[in-house]
Amino acid sequence: MEDKSDNTESGSSHYFEREHGPVSTNGLRYSWFKIIFRHDEPAERNFDIVLIIAILASVTVVMLDSVASVKIRWHDWLFAAEILFTLLFTVEYIIRLSVVRSPWRYATSFFGIIDLLSIIPTFLLVLFPASASLTVVRILRLLRIFRIFKLAEYLGEADVLIQSLRKSCRKILVFIVTILVITVIFGALMYVVEGPENGFSSIPTGMYWAIVTMATVGYGDISPGTPLGRVITAILILIGYSIIAVPTGIYTAELAKTYSTKRKKTSCPRCGLMEHDNMALYCSRCGQSLNGVAE
Helix, strand or coil, rough: CCCCCCCHHCCCCHHHHHHHEEECCCCCHHHHHHHHCCCCCHHHHHHHHHHHHHHHHHHHHHHCCCHHHHHHHHHHHHHHHHHHHHHHHHHHHHHHHHCCCCCCHHHCCCHHHHHCCCHHHHHHCCCCCCHHHHHHHHHHHHHHHHCCCCCCHHHHHHHHHHHHHHCCCHHHHHHHHHHHHHHHHHHHHHHHHHCCHHHHCCCCHHHHHHHHHHCCCCCCCCCCCCCCHHHHHHHHHHHHHCCCCHHHHHHHHHHHHHHHCEEEECCCCCCCCCCCCCCCCCCCCCCCCCCCCCC
C-alpha cells in the first residue's frame, strides 16, 4: 500500500513527480529520483548545489578555451576537464531517464531537451571541431534554480508575458511586413539615386542601408553622397523614429489586457477592494475571506 505521508510530501511542491512520476516508490531508483528531482532534504539540496557548481565550472572551461592565450598553454587540461564534465552530465542524464516513469516524456520535455543539448556538442567534436563552443548551452540548466530555491511561482508572471506576446503576434506581423515594404522601397530608391559609385551596388545593399538607417544604428559603412540621397536619408530617419515604438505599444496594450483578465471583479465585503487574483481566497488588502462572494 502506498504511503500516504509520501503522497503528501510529493504534493504541489514536487512538480516533476506530478508530471513525470517515479518509476517505482521504493528501492534504489526511487532514492535517486528523490535526490535528483526533489529539493527538500539536505542530500537533495546538496546534489543541486553540486550540479550548479559543475554547470558553472564547465561553462567557464569552455569560455577559457576560447581565449587564444589561455588555449595555447592550457588547452590539454581544459579539454580533459570538458571530457570529464561531459561524462558526468551524461551519467546524470541517463540516471534521470532511468528513474522516471516515462523516459521519453521526460526526454522531450523542456528540461530534458536542455539536458541532452548540454552533452551533444562534445560528442560531435569528431565531426565538427567548432561544436565545442556550443556547450555553453549548459548555462540554460541553471533555470533549475527556479525550482531548487522555490521560485517556481514567479514563472507564472512569465506566462502572462508569453500570453501577451502570443495575442499581439498578428499585429506585430503586420508591422513587420510594413517595415519590409518600406525597406524594399527605400533600398531600391537609393540604388537608383546613389548607384554603385556611392556604395549602393545592389538593391539588397540598399535594403541593408535602409534597415540600419531606420533603426538609427548608423554604422557608417554606407552613406549617401548626393543631396537627394541625404534628403531621402533624413526622411527615412524620421520614419524610423516614428515607428520604432509601435511594437512596444502593441505589446504593452496586450500585456495590460492579459493582466486585467487575470483579475476578478470581486468586491471585498469588508474594505471594498474590487480586484483580486482569480484564485484568491482572501482579500489582498485586509485579509477578509472571499469565499461565497458573488462576482
